[in-house]
Amino acid sequence: MTDTFKYKLASTYRTLDINGTKLLKVRKLVRDCKMDLPWGDEKTVKFVTNVGLITSNGPDGHNIQAAEWTHHVSYSPGLIAVCLGKDRTTRENILATKEFGVSLAAADQNIMSSVAGGSHGKDVDKIKALEELGFKFYKAKKINTLMVEGAALNAECKVVNVIELGDHTMFVGEVQEATAGKKEPLVYHGLKFWKLGEAITKPAVSELGKIKSTVEKFRKAG
């Protein structure tokens, strides 16, 4: 039984005690209940993601958190979305300031990613800790945050949309300034950090021809 289901069942019982239609409502609830995809579940860990190092500066001061749910979502305008849990210090900072930095972790920034994702900015000055560990930051040009030196990509964002999605909040940021670094991005998969491996070679020309003609065979009319 998933946590969402248990919660819905418990709250349904509470309300049903008042109106007396207990059985019917519980049956409907069982029928309608969707699946959770919990952290660490064998299905959840199939995704392959980047590690966004999200920088912010708000009521809790300068901060950094790791966010694998960091996505490029529009070319024009350039938009990047980050999904943050409700208890994140970064979330509070961004709600207050409406801006955030995205430094996509480079392949050699796994330790930085662990530190950024290992405690809350309310409790720990992660920027100072990282500086003491030898990592460097620079001041963003268009927003009032720090950015990570040596990242695969640095993008300074102003919030254009805040969307509550289940147990996370999505912040969509419009990119004000961006620079690509020389290093490859760090990969996150199966709760581990990885380096990019070999590119898969394209099929031979004869195979490509066969694939193309098969697709053409099923082109819809009009």
Ligand SMILES: Cc1cc2nc3c(=O)[nH]c(=O)nc-3n(C[C@H](O)[C@H](O)[C@H](O)COP(=O)(O)O)c2cc1C
């Ligand atoms: C590799 C990695 C990826 C993570 N991805 C996310 C994510 O996408 N969204 C999120 O809210 N938290 C994510 N976390 C957890 C946060 O980084 C963690 O809760 C952190 O302590 C939040 O910091 P803050 O409270 O200072 O903002 C991730 C952690 C790690 C190590």
